[in-house]
Amino acid sequence: MITASHEAPSRASFILASQGDNIKISTIGSRAWLIEAPGDFDLPAQRRIWSLAVALRARDDIESLIPGVTNLLVLFRQTPADYDATFALLVAAWDQAQAVHPQGKLIEIPVIYGGEHATDLDAVCQHTGLSPREVIRRHSEGCYTVFSLGSAPGFGYLHGLDPSLATPRKKVPSLNMLKGTVTIGGAQTGISALTGPNGWNAIGFAELTLFDPQAENPALMAPGDSVRFLPERIEL
Numbered sequence: 001m002i003t004a005s006h007e008a009p010s011r012a013s014f015i016l017a018s019q020g021d022n023i024k025i026s027t028i029g030s031r032a033w034l035i036e037a038p039g040d041f042d043l044p045a046q047r048r049i050w051s052l053a054v055a056l057r058a059r060d061d062i063e064s065l066i067p068g069v070t071n072l073l074v075l076f077r078q079t080p081a082d083y084d085a086t087f088a089l090l091v092a093a094w095d096q097a098q099a100v101h102p103q104g105k106l107i108e109i110p111v112i113y114g115g116e117h118a119t120d121l122d123a124v125c126q127h128t129g130l131s132p133r134e135v136i137r138r139h140s141e142g143c144y145t146v147f148s149l150g151s152a153p154g155f156g157y158l159h160g161l162d163p164s165l166a167t168p169r170k171k172v173p174s175l176n177m178l179k180g181t182v183t184i185g186g187a188q189t190g191i192s193a194l195t196g197p198n199g200w201n202a203i204g205f206a207e208l209t210l211f212d213p214q215a216e217n218p219a220l221m222a223p224g225d226s227v228r229f230l231p232e233r234i235e236l
Contacts, residue, residue, distance in 0.1 A: 023036060032073060032076075033076070034074075035052065035074065042070075046145075048098070052072055052097040053067050055097060056072075056093055061076055061077055062074060103224070104222060104224035106227075107225055107226065108230055109191070110207075111140070111232055113234045115204070115233075118202055118235075119174065120201035123201060133236065135165060139161075142161060142162055143226060143228060145226060146225040146226075147223065149219055151193075153218070154220060155190060155191075155193040156225075157188060158190055158227055161188060165189075166184070166187045167186070169186060169199040169201070175196075176195065176196065177200075179195045180206045182204035182206055183200035204229075
């Protein structure tokens, strides 16, 4: 069964139940449609989003596709004349999408854990009940998958954090966190791409550039890549 509720002429939200899945489809303006996968922040949902993007990429009426974290923004070249037909098109595409396993590259990142830039390591320890060395061990032993890029140029949303390390983002963000800072934010980990305000918890530092606009491939990471953090030095 499919139900639809219209909040305003320029925005409609739809909840659909299809093959046992519950996904949400929303319009943003007149040309953009956001498809949100069901379930939690998990790899199977993201793989199906990637598959959906591949299937829709061949359509001439779509201008661009922007994969996010378990969601896909579809931008049509023109405002669809028939909303019901467009909705049905996206439903069918989702139903047919099968999880894909992109063969991304492995990115190994040397990290200085602890030290002057790990300003929130103690807070992570207090929240998780783990010692600093145990936080570092569990974080560095993880294998992470890049779900999508966003927030800042080159910033990768990484899946694979040990659940025992999940720590809420700070209520008061750091105002000048350096780019390259290794962080934990909720159930995710990441590396700050730019120096500036940041609400994630800093546990280490990596000397690298995530985005170089002059490079052939400006972003170091891409969706589907794998990331490993290698303890270069531990300062406690």
